[in-house]
Amino acid sequence: MWRIVHQFGSPPWVYRFCDRVIPWLLPLTVVALLVGSAWGLLFAPTDYKQGDSYRIIYIHVPASVVALAGYYVMASAGLVSLVWRVKLADTAMRAAAPIGAAYTAIALVTGAIWGKPTWGAWWVWDARITSMLILFFLYVGVMALFEAYENKTIAARACAILSLVGTVNIPIIYKSVDWWYSLHQPASIKFTGSSAIDTSMLYPLLGMIVTFYVLFALLMMLNIKQSLTQEYAHSAWLHKRLND
Amino acid sequence: MAPERADASLAHYCIRQTGRHLLLLVRSPGEIVNPLLFFLLVIILFPLGLGPDPEMLSALAPGIVWVVALLANVMLCMRLFADDFADGSLEQLAMANIPLAVAVLPQLLASWLASGFLLSLVSPLFGLMLGLPLSVAPILMASLLMGTLIMLLLGAVGAALTVGIQRGGMLLSLLILPLYVPVLIVGTRSLTEAVGGGDPAVALALLGAGVTGGLVLSPVAIAAGLRVSLEL
Secondary structure, three states: OHHHHHHOOOHHHHHHHHHHHHHHHHHHHHHHHHHHHHHHHHHOOOEOOOEHHHHHHHHHHHHHHHHHHHHHHHHHHHHHHHHHOOHHHHHHHHHHHHHHHHHHHHHHHHHHHHHHHHHOOOOOOOHHHHHHHHHHHHHHHHHHHHHHOOOHHHHHHHHHHHHHHHHHHHHHHHHHHHHHHHHHOOOOOOOOOOOOOOHHHHHHHHHHHHHHHHHHHHHHHHHHHHHHHHHOOOOHHHHHHHHO | OOHHHHHHHHHHHHHHHHHHHHHHHHHOOHHHHHHHHHHHHHHHHHHHHHOOOHHHHHHHHHHHHHHHHHHHHHHHHHHOOHHHHHOOHHHHHHHOOOOHHHHOHHHHHHHHHHHHHHHHHHHHHHHHHOOOOHHHHHHHHHHHHHHHHHHHHHHHHHHHHHOOOOOOHHHHHHHHHHHHHHHHHHHHHHHHHHHOOOOOHHHHHHHHHHHHHHHHHHHHHHHHHHHHHOOO
16 A cells, blocks of 8 residues: 555656546546536526526536635645655645636636626625635735745745645634624525525536546646656656657 | 753743844834834825714724734734844754744744734724724724734744745735734624624634634744745
Protein backbone atom coordinates (compact mmCIF):
# COMPACT_ATOMS: atom_id res chain seq x y z
CA MET A 1 0.00 0.00 0.00
CA TRP A 2 2.84 2.38 0.88
CA ARG A 3 4.35 1.77 -2.51
CA ILE A 4 1.30 3.28 -4.15
CA VAL A 5 1.52 6.33 -1.88
CA HIS A 6 5.21 6.74 -2.64
CA GLN A 7 4.60 6.47 -6.35
CA PHE A 8 2.51 9.62 -6.21
CA GLY A 9 5.60 11.45 -5.07
CA SER A 10 7.54 10.52 -8.18
CA PRO A 11 7.15 12.95 -11.09
CA PRO A 12 7.90 10.38 -13.85
CA TRP A 13 5.37 7.98 -12.39
CA VAL A 14 2.68 10.62 -12.04
CA TYR A 15 3.40 11.89 -15.53
CA ARG A 16 2.92 8.41 -16.91
CA PHE A 17 -0.17 7.92 -14.77
CA CYS A 18 -1.71 11.14 -16.16
CA ASP A 19 -0.77 10.09 -19.66
CA ARG A 20 -2.56 6.79 -19.20
CA VAL A 21 -5.67 8.07 -17.47
CA ILE A 22 -6.38 11.24 -19.46
CA PRO A 23 -7.21 9.48 -22.79
CA TRP A 24 -9.91 7.54 -20.93
CA LEU A 25 -11.10 10.25 -18.65
CA LEU A 26 -11.39 12.99 -21.25
CA PRO A 27 -14.00 11.35 -23.52
CA LEU A 28 -15.79 9.97 -20.49
CA THR A 29 -16.11 13.45 -18.97
CA VAL A 30 -17.27 15.00 -22.23
CA VAL A 31 -19.92 12.33 -22.68
CA ALA A 32 -21.03 12.63 -19.05
CA LEU A 33 -21.25 16.40 -19.35
CA LEU A 34 -23.30 16.14 -22.55
CA VAL A 35 -25.61 13.47 -21.18
CA GLY A 36 -25.99 15.21 -17.82
CA SER A 37 -26.69 18.60 -19.38
CA ALA A 38 -29.16 17.15 -21.86
CA TRP A 39 -30.90 15.22 -19.09
CA GLY A 40 -31.08 18.22 -16.80
CA LEU A 41 -31.77 20.89 -19.39
CA LEU A 42 -34.10 19.00 -21.75
CA PHE A 43 -35.64 15.97 -20.09
CA ALA A 44 -36.03 16.75 -16.41
CA PRO A 45 -39.53 18.04 -15.62
CA THR A 46 -40.24 21.76 -15.50
CA ASP A 47 -40.59 23.27 -12.05
CA TYR A 48 -44.18 24.30 -11.38
CA LYS A 49 -43.14 27.51 -9.65
CA GLN A 50 -39.93 28.67 -11.32
CA GLY A 51 -40.58 27.31 -14.79
CA ASP A 52 -37.51 26.49 -16.81
CA SER A 53 -35.22 28.98 -15.09
CA TYR A 54 -34.58 26.50 -12.29
CA ARG A 55 -32.65 24.31 -14.75
CA ILE A 56 -29.54 26.34 -14.10
CA ILE A 57 -29.13 24.40 -10.86
CA TYR A 58 -27.71 21.60 -12.97
CA ILE A 59 -24.67 23.81 -13.46
CA HIS A 60 -24.90 26.00 -10.40
CA VAL A 61 -25.16 23.41 -7.62
CA PRO A 62 -22.42 21.08 -8.92
CA ALA A 63 -20.08 24.05 -9.45
CA SER A 64 -20.70 25.32 -5.91
CA VAL A 65 -20.23 21.91 -4.31
CA VAL A 66 -16.99 21.20 -6.11
CA ALA A 67 -15.72 24.76 -5.59
CA LEU A 68 -15.81 24.25 -1.84
CA ALA A 69 -14.39 20.75 -2.04
CA GLY A 70 -11.64 22.09 -4.29
CA TYR A 71 -10.41 24.33 -1.51
CA TYR A 72 -9.96 21.31 0.72
CA VAL A 73 -8.14 19.49 -2.06
CA MET A 74 -5.80 22.47 -2.33
CA ALA A 75 -5.31 22.75 1.42
CA SER A 76 -4.70 19.00 1.83
CA ALA A 77 -2.06 19.15 -0.88
CA GLY A 78 -0.60 22.12 0.95
CA LEU A 79 -0.45 20.15 4.20
CA VAL A 80 1.29 17.24 2.50
CA SER A 81 3.76 19.63 0.93
CA LEU A 82 4.49 21.39 4.24
CA VAL A 83 4.82 18.28 6.39
CA TRP A 84 6.52 15.83 4.04
CA ARG A 85 8.01 18.29 1.57
CA VAL A 86 6.65 16.32 -1.37
CA LYS A 87 7.30 18.43 -4.41
CA LEU A 88 4.39 16.99 -6.33
CA ALA A 89 2.03 18.13 -3.62
CA ASP A 90 3.16 21.69 -4.44
CA THR A 91 2.28 21.05 -8.06
CA ALA A 92 -1.12 19.64 -7.11
CA MET A 93 -1.87 22.56 -4.82
CA ARG A 94 -0.94 25.03 -7.51
CA ALA A 95 -3.04 23.13 -10.05
CA ALA A 96 -6.12 23.15 -7.83
CA ALA A 97 -6.25 26.92 -7.18
CA PRO A 98 -7.23 28.28 -10.61
CA ILE A 99 -9.67 25.42 -11.20
CA GLY A 100 -11.33 26.05 -7.87
CA ALA A 101 -11.47 29.78 -8.56
CA ALA A 102 -13.09 29.08 -11.92
CA TYR A 103 -15.70 26.80 -10.33
CA THR A 104 -16.44 29.48 -7.74
CA ALA A 105 -16.81 32.08 -10.47
CA ILE A 106 -19.18 29.79 -12.40
CA ALA A 107 -21.23 29.27 -9.26
CA LEU A 108 -21.45 33.04 -8.65
CA VAL A 109 -22.30 33.93 -12.24
CA THR A 110 -24.92 31.21 -12.69
CA GLY A 111 -26.37 32.19 -9.32
CA ALA A 112 -26.69 35.79 -10.47
CA ILE A 113 -28.30 34.72 -13.75
CA TRP A 114 -30.78 32.58 -11.86
CA GLY A 115 -31.39 35.28 -9.26
CA LYS A 116 -32.50 37.88 -11.79
CA PRO A 117 -35.73 36.18 -12.94
CA THR A 118 -36.37 34.48 -9.61
CA TRP A 119 -35.56 37.13 -7.01
CA GLY A 120 -35.65 40.12 -9.36
CA ALA A 121 -32.06 41.12 -8.58
CA TRP A 122 -28.68 40.12 -9.93
CA TRP A 123 -27.08 40.28 -6.54
CA VAL A 124 -28.60 39.62 -3.13
CA TRP A 125 -26.59 39.74 0.07
CA ASP A 126 -27.51 36.23 0.95
CA ALA A 127 -25.30 34.33 3.37
CA ARG A 128 -24.32 31.67 0.91
CA ILE A 129 -23.60 34.03 -1.94
CA THR A 130 -21.42 36.14 0.32
CA SER A 131 -19.52 33.10 1.62
CA MET A 132 -18.97 32.02 -1.96
CA LEU A 133 -17.59 35.42 -2.87
CA ILE A 134 -15.18 35.27 0.06
CA LEU A 135 -14.14 31.78 -1.02
CA PHE A 136 -13.37 33.25 -4.43
CA PHE A 137 -11.09 35.83 -2.82
CA LEU A 138 -9.35 33.13 -0.79
CA TYR A 139 -8.56 31.28 -4.02
CA VAL A 140 -7.38 34.46 -5.72
CA GLY A 141 -5.24 35.27 -2.68
CA VAL A 142 -3.41 31.95 -2.92
CA MET A 143 -2.85 32.46 -6.64
CA ALA A 144 -1.62 36.02 -6.17
CA LEU A 145 0.73 35.00 -3.36
CA PHE A 146 2.21 32.30 -5.55
CA GLU A 147 2.81 34.74 -8.38
CA ALA A 148 4.45 37.27 -6.07
CA TYR A 149 7.38 35.03 -5.14
CA GLU A 150 10.32 34.60 -7.47
CA ASN A 151 11.42 31.32 -5.94
CA LYS A 152 8.60 28.88 -6.67
CA THR A 153 9.56 26.37 -3.96
CA ILE A 154 9.27 29.12 -1.36
CA ALA A 155 6.06 30.33 -3.02
CA ALA A 156 4.51 26.91 -2.66
CA ARG A 157 5.31 26.79 1.05
CA ALA A 158 3.83 30.25 1.56
CA CYS A 159 0.68 29.23 -0.31
CA ALA A 160 0.43 26.04 1.73
CA ILE A 161 0.46 28.03 4.97
CA LEU A 162 -2.08 30.49 3.61
CA SER A 163 -4.44 27.78 2.43
CA LEU A 164 -4.21 26.05 5.80
CA VAL A 165 -5.04 29.30 7.60
CA GLY A 166 -7.97 29.63 5.20
CA THR A 167 -9.10 26.11 6.04
CA VAL A 168 -9.36 26.98 9.72
CA ASN A 169 -11.24 30.12 8.80
CA ILE A 170 -13.73 28.83 6.24
CA PRO A 171 -16.14 27.28 8.76
CA ILE A 172 -15.88 30.39 10.94
CA ILE A 173 -16.53 32.66 7.97
CA TYR A 174 -19.44 30.51 6.91
CA LYS A 175 -21.02 30.55 10.39
CA SER A 176 -20.50 34.25 10.93
CA VAL A 177 -21.94 35.18 7.55
CA ASP A 178 -24.94 33.00 8.33
CA TRP A 179 -25.35 34.87 11.58
CA TRP A 180 -24.95 38.25 9.91
CA TYR A 181 -27.62 37.40 7.37
CA SER A 182 -30.10 36.48 10.06
CA LEU A 183 -29.62 39.98 11.45
CA HIS A 184 -30.18 41.86 8.22
CA GLN A 185 -33.39 40.34 6.96
CA PRO A 186 -35.63 37.42 7.62
CA ALA A 187 -35.15 34.55 5.22
CA SER A 188 -37.73 35.65 2.68
CA ILE A 189 -36.43 33.28 0.06
CA LYS A 190 -34.95 30.12 1.42
CA PHE A 191 -32.11 28.75 -0.59
CA THR A 192 -32.54 25.33 0.95
CA GLY A 193 -36.32 25.30 0.80
CA SER A 194 -36.39 22.64 -1.88
CA SER A 195 -35.33 19.87 0.46
CA ALA A 196 -38.09 17.69 -0.99
CA ILE A 197 -36.63 17.64 -4.47
CA ASP A 198 -38.26 15.09 -6.73
CA THR A 199 -36.15 12.16 -7.88
CA SER A 200 -36.76 13.05 -11.53
CA MET A 201 -34.87 16.25 -10.82
CA LEU A 202 -32.50 14.80 -8.23
CA TYR A 203 -30.88 12.09 -10.35
CA PRO A 204 -29.67 14.37 -13.13
CA LEU A 205 -28.44 16.75 -10.42
CA LEU A 206 -26.47 14.02 -8.65
CA GLY A 207 -25.13 12.91 -12.01
CA MET A 208 -23.93 16.41 -12.75
CA ILE A 209 -22.29 16.71 -9.33
CA VAL A 210 -20.32 13.52 -9.95
CA THR A 211 -19.45 14.73 -13.44
CA PHE A 212 -18.16 18.04 -12.09
CA TYR A 213 -15.99 16.15 -9.61
CA VAL A 214 -14.57 14.05 -12.44
CA LEU A 215 -14.06 17.18 -14.50
CA PHE A 216 -12.15 18.69 -11.59
CA ALA A 217 -9.90 15.63 -11.44
CA LEU A 218 -9.37 15.72 -15.19
CA LEU A 219 -8.45 19.41 -15.17
CA MET A 220 -6.11 18.79 -12.23
CA MET A 221 -4.32 16.07 -14.18
CA LEU A 222 -3.99 18.22 -17.28
CA ASN A 223 -2.73 21.07 -15.17
CA ILE A 224 -0.25 18.88 -13.26
CA LYS A 225 1.01 17.36 -16.48
CA GLN A 226 1.56 20.78 -17.95
CA SER A 227 3.42 21.98 -14.84
CA LEU A 228 5.60 18.88 -14.87
CA THR A 229 6.45 19.40 -18.52
CA GLN A 230 7.55 22.92 -17.70
CA GLU A 231 9.38 22.02 -14.50
CA TYR A 232 11.27 19.03 -15.86
CA ALA A 233 11.87 20.38 -19.34
CA HIS A 234 15.54 19.47 -19.04
CA SER A 235 15.15 16.06 -17.39
CA ALA A 236 16.17 12.89 -19.12
CA TRP A 237 13.03 10.99 -18.15
CA LEU A 238 10.76 13.55 -19.74
CA HIS A 239 12.74 13.57 -22.99
CA LYS A 240 12.65 9.80 -23.08
CA ARG A 241 8.93 9.82 -22.36
CA LEU A 242 8.16 12.38 -25.04
CA ASN A 243 10.31 10.65 -27.65
CA ASP A 244 8.68 7.26 -27.12
CA MET B 1 22.30 27.77 27.43
CA ALA B 2 21.66 25.44 30.36
CA PRO B 3 18.26 23.79 30.04
CA GLU B 4 17.10 24.65 33.60
CA ARG B 5 17.49 28.31 32.81
CA ALA B 6 15.43 28.13 29.66
CA ASP B 7 12.07 29.08 31.20
CA ALA B 8 13.41 32.02 33.14
CA SER B 9 15.26 33.30 30.12
CA LEU B 10 12.12 32.97 27.98
CA ALA B 11 10.11 35.21 30.29
CA HIS B 12 13.08 37.53 30.59
CA TYR B 13 13.35 37.64 26.82
CA CYS B 14 9.66 38.42 26.34
CA ILE B 15 9.72 41.29 28.82
CA ARG B 16 12.88 42.78 27.38
CA GLN B 17 11.72 42.46 23.78
CA THR B 18 8.34 44.01 24.55
CA GLY B 19 10.20 46.87 26.18
CA ARG B 20 12.46 47.21 23.16
CA HIS B 21 9.59 47.34 20.70
CA LEU B 22 7.66 49.82 22.83
CA LEU B 23 10.77 51.97 23.12
CA LEU B 24 11.19 51.90 19.35
CA LEU B 25 7.57 52.98 18.96
CA VAL B 26 7.88 55.76 21.52
CA ARG B 27 11.00 57.08 19.83
CA SER B 28 9.14 57.40 16.54
CA PRO B 29 5.81 58.78 17.73
CA GLY B 30 4.56 59.00 14.17
CA GLU B 31 4.12 55.24 14.18
CA ILE B 32 1.67 55.54 17.05
CA VAL B 33 -0.02 58.80 16.15
CA ASN B 34 -0.45 58.25 12.41
CA PRO B 35 -2.86 55.29 12.63
CA LEU B 36 -4.97 57.24 15.11
CA LEU B 37 -5.01 60.25 12.81
CA PHE B 38 -5.90 57.99 9.91
CA PHE B 39 -8.76 56.57 11.97
CA LEU B 40 -10.02 60.06 12.81
CA LEU B 41 -9.70 61.37 9.26
CA VAL B 42 -11.52 58.48 7.65
CA ILE B 43 -14.29 58.77 10.21
CA ILE B 44 -14.65 62.46 9.29
CA LEU B 45 -15.00 61.44 5.64
CA PHE B 46 -18.18 59.46 6.29
CA PRO B 47 -20.38 62.34 7.50
CA LEU B 48 -18.93 64.45 4.68
CA GLY B 49 -19.83 61.83 2.12
CA LEU B 50 -23.13 60.66 3.55
CA GLY B 51 -24.52 63.92 4.92
CA PRO B 52 -24.76 65.06 8.53
CA ASP B 53 -28.13 63.49 9.40
CA PRO B 54 -27.53 62.29 13.00
CA GLU B 55 -30.06 59.50 12.86
CA MET B 56 -28.57 57.90 9.78
CA LEU B 57 -25.05 58.37 11.08
CA SER B 58 -25.78 56.68 14.37
CA ALA B 59 -27.41 53.80 12.49
CA LEU B 60 -24.28 53.44 10.35
CA ALA B 61 -21.82 54.18 13.16
CA PRO B 62 -21.09 50.56 14.24
CA GLY B 63 -20.21 49.60 10.69
CA ILE B 64 -18.16 52.75 10.08
CA VAL B 65 -16.11 52.44 13.26
CA TRP B 66 -15.36 48.79 12.59
CA VAL B 67 -14.50 49.16 8.94
CA VAL B 68 -12.15 52.02 9.76
CA ALA B 69 -10.54 50.08 12.62
CA LEU B 70 -10.07 47.21 10.18
CA LEU B 71 -8.39 49.44 7.60
CA ALA B 72 -6.12 50.99 10.22
CA ASN B 73 -5.16 47.45 11.20
CA VAL B 74 -4.29 46.50 7.63
CA MET B 75 -2.04 49.55 7.41
CA LEU B 76 -0.34 48.56 10.63
CA CYS B 77 0.22 45.02 9.36
CA MET B 78 1.94 46.32 6.24
CA ARG B 79 4.76 47.68 8.41
CA LEU B 80 4.65 45.03 11.12
CA PHE B 81 7.77 42.99 10.36
CA ALA B 82 9.28 45.23 7.70
CA ASP B 83 11.97 46.94 9.81
CA ASP B 84 13.05 43.83 11.66
CA PHE B 85 13.23 42.01 8.35
CA ALA B 86 15.27 44.73 6.69
CA ASP B 87 17.90 45.07 9.44
CA GLY B 88 18.23 41.34 9.94
CA SER B 89 17.02 41.13 13.54
CA LEU B 90 14.21 38.85 12.40
CA GLU B 91 16.77 36.40 11.08
CA GLN B 92 18.58 36.48 14.41
CA LEU B 93 15.29 35.80 16.17
CA ALA B 94 14.58 32.83 13.95
CA MET B 95 17.97 31.33 14.71
CA ALA B 96 17.87 32.08 18.44
CA ASN B 97 17.39 29.47 21.11
CA ILE B 98 13.70 30.33 21.49
CA PRO B 99 10.74 28.93 19.56
CA LEU B 100 9.98 31.50 16.88
CA ALA B 101 6.27 31.25 17.66
CA VAL B 102 7.04 32.60 21.15
CA ALA B 103 9.69 34.99 19.97
CA VAL B 104 7.22 36.99 17.86
CA LEU B 105 4.78 37.51 20.74
CA PRO B 106 6.52 40.57 22.25
CA GLN B 107 6.43 42.33 18.92
CA LEU B 108 2.74 41.58 18.53
CA LEU B 109 2.01 42.70 22.08
CA ALA B 110 3.88 45.97 21.63
CA SER B 111 2.22 46.67 18.29
CA TRP B 112 -1.19 45.98 19.72
CA LEU B 113 -0.60 48.21 22.75
CA ALA B 114 0.44 51.02 20.45
CA SER B 115 -2.43 50.56 18.00
CA GLY B 116 -5.51 48.56 18.91
CA PHE B 117 -5.29 49.28 22.61
CA LEU B 118 -4.90 53.04 22.14
CA LEU B 119 -7.58 53.03 19.47
CA SER B 120 -10.05 51.36 21.81
CA LEU B 121 -9.26 53.89 24.53
CA VAL B 122 -10.10 56.85 22.29
CA SER B 123 -12.90 55.11 20.39
CA PRO B 124 -15.76 56.49 22.55
CA LEU B 125 -14.76 59.91 21.28
CA PHE B 126 -15.22 58.80 17.69
CA GLY B 127 -18.40 57.02 18.65
CA LEU B 128 -19.79 60.27 20.03
CA MET B 129 -18.88 62.10 16.84
CA LEU B 130 -20.95 59.60 14.89
CA GLY B 131 -23.86 59.83 17.28
CA LEU B 132 -23.43 56.61 19.20
CA PRO B 133 -24.91 56.95 22.69
CA LEU B 134 -22.39 57.19 25.51
CA SER B 135 -23.95 54.17 27.21
CA VAL B 136 -22.55 52.01 24.41
CA ALA B 137 -18.98 53.20 25.05
CA PRO B 138 -17.96 50.22 27.26
CA ILE B 139 -19.19 47.77 24.62
CA LEU B 140 -17.44 49.73 21.90
CA MET B 141 -14.18 49.67 23.84
CA ALA B 142 -14.43 46.02 24.83
CA SER B 143 -15.29 44.85 21.33
CA LEU B 144 -12.50 46.92 19.76
CA LEU B 145 -9.98 45.75 22.38
CA MET B 146 -10.59 42.12 21.46
CA GLY B 147 -11.33 42.68 17.77
CA THR B 148 -8.13 44.62 17.07
CA LEU B 149 -6.11 41.89 18.77
CA ILE B 150 -7.72 39.16 16.64
CA MET B 151 -7.18 41.22 13.50
CA LEU B 152 -3.55 41.82 14.42
CA LEU B 153 -3.00 38.09 15.02
CA LEU B 154 -4.59 37.23 11.66
CA GLY B 155 -2.92 40.08 9.84
CA ALA B 156 0.47 39.13 11.24
CA VAL B 157 0.21 35.79 9.42
CA GLY B 158 -0.28 37.66 6.16
CA ALA B 159 2.47 40.12 7.08
CA ALA B 160 4.84 37.23 7.82
CA LEU B 161 4.10 35.66 4.43
CA THR B 162 4.54 38.87 2.44
CA VAL B 163 7.38 40.61 4.31
CA GLY B 164 9.96 39.39 1.80
CA ILE B 165 8.00 40.57 -1.22
CA GLN B 166 8.63 43.95 -2.77
CA ARG B 167 5.52 46.11 -2.71
CA GLY B 168 3.57 43.41 -0.91
CA GLY B 169 1.07 45.87 0.56
CA MET B 170 -1.83 45.35 -1.82
CA LEU B 171 -1.18 41.64 -1.83
CA LEU B 172 -1.33 41.65 1.97
CA SER B 173 -4.77 43.27 1.95
CA LEU B 174 -5.99 40.74 -0.59
CA LEU B 175 -4.78 37.92 1.64
CA ILE B 176 -6.09 39.10 4.98
CA LEU B 177 -9.26 41.05 4.30
CA PRO B 178 -11.33 37.92 3.57
CA LEU B 179 -10.11 36.49 6.87
CA TYR B 180 -11.30 39.59 8.73
CA VAL B 181 -14.93 39.03 7.72
CA PRO B 182 -15.96 37.14 10.88
CA VAL B 183 -14.35 39.75 13.15
CA LEU B 184 -16.17 42.54 11.34
CA ILE B 185 -19.49 40.76 11.54
CA VAL B 186 -19.24 39.82 15.18
CA GLY B 187 -17.78 43.18 16.17
CA THR B 188 -20.51 45.26 14.54
CA ARG B 189 -23.09 42.83 15.84
CA SER B 190 -22.01 43.52 19.42
CA LEU B 191 -22.56 47.24 18.81
CA THR B 192 -25.85 47.01 16.96
CA GLU B 193 -27.17 44.76 19.72
CA ALA B 194 -26.05 47.24 22.35
CA VAL B 195 -27.55 50.21 20.50
CA GLY B 196 -30.79 48.36 19.83
CA GLY B 197 -31.17 47.35 23.46
CA GLY B 198 -30.29 43.72 22.83
CA ASP B 199 -27.72 41.58 24.55
CA PRO B 200 -24.18 42.09 23.23
CA ALA B 201 -22.81 39.34 25.48
CA VAL B 202 -22.97 36.64 22.80
CA ALA B 203 -20.97 38.70 20.33
CA LEU B 204 -18.44 39.71 22.99
CA ALA B 205 -18.06 36.09 24.06
CA LEU B 206 -17.41 35.11 20.45
CA LEU B 207 -14.76 37.81 20.18
CA GLY B 208 -13.19 36.45 23.37
CA ALA B 209 -13.19 33.00 21.85
CA GLY B 210 -11.52 34.46 18.78
CA VAL B 211 -8.78 36.03 20.90
CA THR B 212 -8.12 32.74 22.68
CA GLY B 213 -8.10 30.69 19.50
CA GLY B 214 -6.01 33.28 17.70
CA LEU B 215 -3.44 33.46 20.48
CA VAL B 216 -3.01 29.69 20.38
CA LEU B 217 -3.01 29.08 16.62
CA SER B 218 -1.74 32.17 14.89
CA PRO B 219 1.80 32.37 16.43
CA VAL B 220 2.46 28.94 14.91
CA ALA B 221 1.31 30.16 11.50
CA ILE B 222 3.23 33.44 11.91
CA ALA B 223 6.42 31.55 12.75
CA ALA B 224 5.93 29.24 9.75
CA GLY B 225 5.30 32.25 7.53
CA LEU B 226 8.41 34.05 8.76
CA ARG B 227 10.51 30.97 8.14
CA VAL B 228 9.21 30.91 4.56
CA SER B 229 9.99 34.59 4.08
CA LEU B 230 13.47 34.19 5.59
CA GLU B 231 13.98 31.13 3.37
CA LEU B 232 15.10 29.09 6.38
